[in-house]
Amino acid sequence: MAHVTNPAAPILLVDDEEQALRSYDLNLRYHGYTNTVRCQDSREAPAMLENQEFSLVVLDLCMPHVSGEELLEVIRRVQPSLPSIVVTGHNEVETAVRCMRAGALNFLLKPVDRQRLLEAVDNALNQAAVDAESEAGIPGGNAPDTEDSEWDGDGLVIADPAMQEVRKRLKAFAVTEAPALILGETGVGKELAARAIHTMSGRSGRFVALNAAGLDDVFFADTLFGHEKGAYTNAQGSRTGLVDAAAGGSLFLDEIGDLSFASQLKLLRLIQEKEYYPLGSDKSRPLRARIIAATNKTLPELMDPACFRRDLFFRLRTHLVQIPPLRERPQDIPILVRHFLKRAAAELGMAQPRITPDFLALLAQHHFPGNVRELESMLYNALAVQRAETQEEADSTVRRVLDDKAVLEWMHFQQETPLSVASTGGATANGNGASGVNLGRDLSLGEGFPTLREAQERVIEEAMRRCDGNQSAAARLLGISRQALNRRLNTTRKS
Structure with missing residues (x-):
């Protein structure tokens, strides 16, 4: 996410400890947020919230006179769209759940780590800006999901600094015609990255994708270049290939590391000569599509002549980007969780449930061998099972309805999808x-x-x-x- 410097409305800091207030204020000002207001007596906060507009509230949970939970109720009443971050010295799941249900966006433990505070504030202000743009109908905000535009108009749902750098590189690649090569483990979002290049390029043609894994040489050539009538047995008519279908747009070739050497040679000639021959034809056709390739192979594997043609590798790697695995992008997990829950809830016909900080903390320990794709499947499965259980209990005297205040249950999640924990010294x-x-x-x-x-x-x-x-x-x-x-x-x- 981009850093929002000095929001128009001030950030309200509420804590009965003067040292804590000073620490929050100094850290925020050093980070560029100079528009802050301190409040050491929580009894003054309700009137401040009623009489002045704020961009964010950072408040202590345990304060004399007016507690943090009481202030959350005030915020929900007088400024319901105002994001809030709760700070507390007690690591209790029940407390976190109550605060999230009351509208808190994040939950930080004392002593507050400087980096955690700044990340929480950055995320809160950026999320508020996106929500405001969405409500105002501004393109590029948190618009309804579409196939090619899920976040910032480029299809990428990201918050981690590592992925912000990836986005910058993809944007730089988009303005050229040269081939691009995207590396990354299975499920990290290589196709989304390719779509982002296409979307940001403004090309008028289509985005056409082909997964090359398991394709033999003939089928690969036929799919890519098409064929003329009679080109081979059972070729009853002519057919255009994907290269032609992507004319004026982008042709995405996924898992090119699995291509045979014969198919690699055909792809090399296509890129090098910028023309191709449909099967059974002696007339060449021009390449009018941008080539974007991807593979889950590592750089050492692609550099091994026994596995991949080095001349093809150097042709493709004009623009090279590595998508980091999800376990190395922890700041992406919360935003992806919200994104996938929203999508799953809409598909299942239910309101989107809330998630607690403890839930996210436990989820962040998972190794995610299947990366983003695995996270999406895990969340959809957990939500579907929780919905089914809720429906079973619908006739109970203590009915539990999944509404916008409900919480996605960690035990249910873990029971349905056992997690593998990354090595953290535990x-x-x-x-x-x-x-x-x-x-x-x-x-x-x-x-x-x-x-x-x-x-x-x-x-x-x-x-x-x-x-x-x-x-x-x-x-x-x-x-x-x-x-x-x-x-x-x-x-x-x-x-």
Whole structure:
């Protein structure tokens, strides 16, 4: 996201600790946000919110006189579109959930890391700007999803600085006619990057994509160049190829690292000679499409003559960009989660649920071998299962409806999609570490690594213990409905 310097309306800082206020203010001013207002007495904040427009509120949760939660209620009443960031010294899931339901955009723990604060403020102000543009109908804002335009008009839903650099490179590539090569693991969004190049280029023709994985030489040539009638057995008529279909636009060739050497040679000639022959024809046709290629092969693999033609590699790499895997772009996870939940909720015919900071923190630990594509599938699956369970409970006396205040349940998510945790110096992901695994606030999972079922049972037992057997309170602690907890308890007892 671009950094918004000095918003027109000031940033309101509310904290009863003078040192904390000074620290927030100095960090923001050093970062370029000089339009700030401090408030050390929370009793003054409601009147300030009612009488003055602000761009953002950063507030402490535990303050004398008027608490942070009470101020969130004031914000929701007097300035409902005003983003807020809550700061607290207590890392409690229930508190975070309540604040998110009350409208808080982010939840930071004291002592607040400077970089975390600045990232949270940047994201909040940029998101507010995008929302304002969307409401005003300005193109390039958070417009409704379309095939080629999902964010900033280029199809890229990103927030991480690494991806911002990628976007800059793609924009630079867009103004030229030279081939471009996009590298990255499966699922990182290589086709979206190719679409971004095409969209930003302003080319009048179509964006045409072909996945080259598994194509033999004849089928690749026929698909790309087309054929004339009688070119081969069963060729009853002529057919134009994708090169012609992409004339005036962009031809995207995905997984070119899997092409045979014969197909690689045909592609090299197409790029080098800028012309091609349909199968069975002796008349050449000009190449009028921009070539964009992608592969999940690494640079060392592409440089290996035994795997890929070096002359083709150097032709394609006129413009080269590497898309980092999702595990290396942690700031993209929250914005992608919101984006995919919005899309899934619309498809499933339900309101978009909220997500808690703890949910995002746990999700950020996942290694994501399938990258962005995996995240999208995981969220869709979890939301569909949660919706089904909610519908089953619709006739209950304590009905739980998924509305805009509901929270996507972490336990449900983890139960349906077990996560592999990236190596962070904690518990091992292979299953049998020598030391016990700790799940926050002294919740020990014992020696060795438990199965998912065992972990779920122990978490439920701990929740029931902390709530003195009160199922409603334990369900709230777990982020699930009382009926769902009751079913799990009954299942545990039967087993």
